[in-house]
Amino acid sequence: MPDTGRVGEIVEVAAAEYLAQSYALHAAPAIGTFVRTGHEGVDVIGVVAGSRTAGVDPSRRPIARGEDEDDEDALYRHNPELPELLRTEFAVRLVGFGRAGRYSYFLPPVAPRLHGFVYRCLDDEVIALTEQLTFLRTLLQPGLSWGAPPDELVGATIRAADRARGGDRAFRIRAGKVLVGALLNDVPRLEALLRSFQQLSESVDSSRDHL
Amino acid sequence: MPEGVEQADRSDLGMVVSGSLSEGLEVRLNAETSVEDMAVGRYVVIEGAQRRFFAMVTDVRLGAASPQLAASPPDVSDPFVAEVLTGTGIYGTLALQPMLTLADGDAGPQPVKTVPTHYSRVREANEEDVSLVFGAEDETHYYIGQPLDMDTPVCVDLKRLVERSSGVFGKSGTGKTFLTRLLLIGIVQREIAVNLVFDMHSEYGWAGTSEGSGRFVKGLKQMFPARIAIFTLDPESSLNRGAHPDHVVEIGYDQVEPDDIAMLREALGMTEAQIESIIRIARKYGDNKWLRRFLELEGDERDALATELGLNPGTLMVLHRKMQTRLARLSFMKEQAAGNSVQAILDCLQRGIHVVLEFGRHRSLDAYILVANILTRRIHERYVEAVELAMGNRVKEPRPLVITIEEAHKFLNPRVADFTIFGTIAREMRKFNVTLLVVDQRPSSIADEIMSQIGTRITCLLDNEHDINAVLTGISGAQSLRGVLARLDSKQQALLLGHAVPMPVVIRTRDYGTPESYAAFQQFAEAAGLHRQALRSLRDLYDER
Ligand SMILES: Nc1ncnc2c1ncn2[C@@H]1O[C@H](COP(=O)(O)OP(=O)(O)O)[C@@H](O)[C@H]1O
Numbered sequence: 001m002p003d004t005g006r007v008g009e010i011v012e013v014a015a016a017e018y019l020a021q022s023y024a025l026h027a028a029p030a031i032g033t034f035v036r037t038g039h040e041g042v043d044v045i046g047v048v049a050g051s052r053t054a055g056v057d058p059s060r061r062p063i064a065r066g067e068d069e070d071d072e073d074a075l076y077r078h079n080p081e082l083p084e085l086l087r088t089e090f091a092v093r094l095v096g097f098g099r100a101g102r103y104s105y106f107l108p109p110v111a112p113r114l115h116g117f118v119y120r121c122l123d124d125e126v127i128a129l130t131e132q133l134t135f136l137r138t139l140l141q142p143g144l145s146w147g148a149p150p151d152e153l154v155g156a157t158i159r160a161a162d163r164a165r166g167g168d169r170a171f172r173i174r175a176g177k178v179l180v181g182a183l184l185n186d187v188p189r190l191e192a193l194l195r196s197f198q199q200l201s202e203s204v205d206s207s208r209d210h211l
Numbered sequence: 212m213p214e215g216v217e218q219a220d221r222s223d224l225g226m227v228v229s230g231s232l233s234e235g236l237e238v239r240l241n242a243e244t245s246v247e248d249m250a251v252g253r254y255v256v257i258e259g260a261q262r263r264f265f266a267m268v269t270d271v272r273l274g275a276a277s278p279q280l281a282a283s284p285p286d287v288s289d290p291f292v293a294e295v296l297t298g299t300g301i302y303g304t305l306a307l308q309p310m311l312t313l314a315d316g317d318a319g320p321q322p323v324k325t326v327p328t329h330y331s332r333v334r335e336a337n338e339e340d341v342s343l344v345f346g347a348e349d350e351t352h353y354y355i356g357q358p359l360d361m362d363t364p365v366c367v368d369l370k371r372l373v374e375r376s377s378g379v380f381g382k383s384g385t386g387k388t389f390l391t392r393l394l395l396i397g398i399v400q401r402e403i404a405v406n407l408v409f410d411m412h413s414e415y416g417w418a419g420t421s422e423g424s425g426r427f428v429k430g431l432k433q434m435f436p437a438r439i440a441i442f443t444l445d446p447e448s449s450l451n452r453g454a455h456p457d458h459v460v461e462i463g464y465d466q467v468e469p470d471d472i473a474m475l476r477e478a479l480g481m482t483e484a485q486i487e488s489i490i491r492i493a494r495k496y497g498d499n500k501w502l503r504r505f506l507e508l509e510g511d512e513r514d515a516l517a518t519e520l521g522l523n524p525g526t527l528m529v530l531h532r533k534m535q536t537r538l539a540r541l542s543f544m545k546e547q548a549a550g551n552s553v554q555a556i557l558d559c560l561q562r563g564i565h566v567v568l569e570f571g572r573h574r575s576l577d578a579y580i581l582v583a584n585i586l587t588r589r590i591h592e593r594y595v596e597a598v599e600l601a602m603g604n605r606v607k608e609p610r611p612l613v614i615t616i617e618e619a620h621k622f623l624n625p626r627v628a629d630f631t632i633f634g635t636i637a638r639e640m641r642k643f644n645v646t647l648l649v650v651d652q653r654p655s656s657i658a659d660e661i662m663s664q665i666g667t668r669i670t671c672l673l674d675n676e677h678d679i680n681a682v683l684t685g686i687s688g689a690q691s692l693r694g695v696l697a698r699l700d701s702k703q704q705a706l707l708l709g710h711a712v713p714m715p716v717v718i719r720t721r722d723y724g725t726p727e728s729y730a731a732f733q734q735f736a737e738a739a740g741l742h743r744q745a746l747r748s749l750r751d752l753y754d755e756r
Pocket residue numbers: 381382383384385386387388389390420421422423424702703720721722723724
């Protein structure tokens with residue numbers, strides 16, 4: 001499959017978030033990754049809020065199989081059916097939508113469709129998307145129970161946007177300033193959050209390697 | 212445009228977030244504007260929706276968007292955290308006092324009657340704003356200094372300055388004398404009035420000193436030789452300093468009236484009983500003769516006088532000694548004064564010649580108070596006569612006269628202001644064309660009722676609460692200027708307020724003492740002189756200006 005940036009397919013949709021299944025096991029985009037889906041020329045933009053891997057059949061819980069194996073890879077090699085029984089899903093919180101590169105930062109008028117393809121945003125898109133940062137405040141609200149805690153999500157999102165810029169201190173400062181207003185009454189939390197993105201971070205994205 | 216990125220307009224300081232007309236406005240500073248670059252006294256402009264406001268910075272504060280930021284401060288040693296918080300969580304604010312406003316169609320700046328709308332932008336004043344409000348130099352406007360951090364001239368309206376009494380205040384060494392000298396020069400240059408200066412420390416007429424390098428600065432006579440007459444009480448000292456006095460002033464015993472002595476109550480440490488005795492003695496011998504007669508009395512004659520007037524002989528003895536040693540001993544005191552100094556001064560004033568009276572080595576307060584009082588009373592009398600004569604008749608009124616006194620509270624404190632000539636002059640305003648220019652370091656010692664007559668107040672640094680209060684009372688919106696006043700530089704900065712300026716303003720006083728400064732004064736005088744000559748040759752030479 002050529003690298004179109006496609007990372008998964010929507011399997012569950014709610015008002016402000018959707019769940020997508022990753023095409024490869026354990027290859028969900030990292031938290032904070034900007035992703036796009038949509039049809040009829042409307043891009044629905046979201047941020048990956050977390051991922052999980054579990055059995056395909058919710059009634060059958062995975063069991064331990066590797067007691068006699070030397071390493072984990074051997075375990076997967078000796079149980080080739082595993083990728084069929086397991087699946088990796090990731091949750092995406094919607095931040096806005098856009099048409100031809102012009103973005104609005106509220107929920108799209110039309111919800112994404114089930115089985116919609118999910119693509120990773122290109123750096124240029126991320127840069128354009130994050131010229132406006134008010135959506136960070138939305139992300140500070142709690143989301144899915146198994147998603148990353150809001151502060152982790154916001155920190156990761158800012159780091160991802162910063163990486164797209166090749167590291168830009170002015171951008172990080174600007175992002176920090178947006179958060180100050182929201183976290184005025186919890187200074188230690190604000191401080192911890194600021195520290196999580198004050199430096200240009202290395203990419204830790206796992207999904208790329210698997211595609 | 213990305214949020215948080217401000218326009219690159221560097222003069223933009225912030226925006227109005229709250230306030231009232233009576234209490235002033237609060238301005239939130241841009242994140243880029245450091246509170247440390249701000250200063251009280253600075254002149255700023257608010258661009259309201261329909262009008263522009265001219266205001267003064269009266270306070271600079273630190274704000275925190277939440278009490279937590281102040282109570283448990285984040286680690287701002289981390290420059291990133293510090294930078295993020297600056298302008299958002301923590302920020303600077305300015306307190307502004309709006310003073311004037313200008314709307315489209317206004318003839319000129321008007322007094323403020325409202326405040327700008329929320330979020331109006333505030334910017335540094337530029338040259339245009341300053342000259343719009345403080346005018347350019349002309350026949351009456353005189354360049355006295357520049358606003359803080361600017362080079363544009365601030366002008367005072369000298370015509371308005373002399374219309375009422377005015378004052379130059381400030382602690383010792385803050386630049387009162389330099390400022391006063393500048394004002395006098397302006398008045399001389401523009402022929403706004405004639406000056407009579409009681410030059411206690413011999414600083415105005417000829418060569419004043421400058422602390423800076425212990426060097427001398429030019430006096431009025433050196434700048435305008437033909438327009439200034441130096442009178443002296445101490446010819447020797449004047450000559451030693453290179454000044455050639457035009458007239459030596461002597462005071463005859465006959466010129467000293469009981470009231471003059473009453474003025475000296477404090478300087479001479481006189482008791483009520485002594486003052487009362489003088490009044491009785493004068494009643495017997497007459498106001499003009501009492502001093503000479505009293506000084507001539509021998510011991511037993513005095514006792515006889517005491518009995519006759521029902522006075523205590525002991526009091527008379529002490530009083531006699533005091534008059535002998537403190538008054539008669541002054542070298543300018545004569546039984547019979549040679550020439551009439553009052554007339555000589557009046558002759559000069561009438562011809563438009565300004566008079567500076569040097570005290571030379573007579574630096575004691577008693578000499579100063581006595582002479583200033585005696586001369587002023589007589590000159591004032593003559594002015595009153597002349598003005599009354601002019602009323603109804605077609606006789607010319609005398610030229611407006613400005614009398615400059617240092618240590619003014621000695622003449623105007625509440626205990627004496629009621630009966631000194633200076634109190635009278637301050638109260639009657641310009642009815643008789645005489646006003647005061649008082650110079651003082653303790654304005655709180657001046658009677659309130661006199662202070663309220665002081666129309667223009669030019670104030671260098673003051674640090675005493677009472678003095679600050681005294682200078683600010685009676686001027687609307689002035690209370691917010693207290694902080695400004697207490698934080699002036701200790702030299703060559705002043706707050707101008709009142710009648711002669713359209714709005715209060717802090718200035719760096721114009722430099723005095725450099726060759727360029729002298730040249731500028733003389734150039735203006737020459738140009739103005741030629742202009743006036745031309746006008747005069749058109750009009751009747753003796754017409755009122
Ligand atoms: N406008 C000015 N130009 C130059 N020097 C000044 C000026 N104002 C004040 N100074 C300096 O400050 C010193 C004190 O000023 P001065 O007028 O004598 O103070 P004050 O009369 O208040 O005691 C002066 O000797 C001079 O060195």
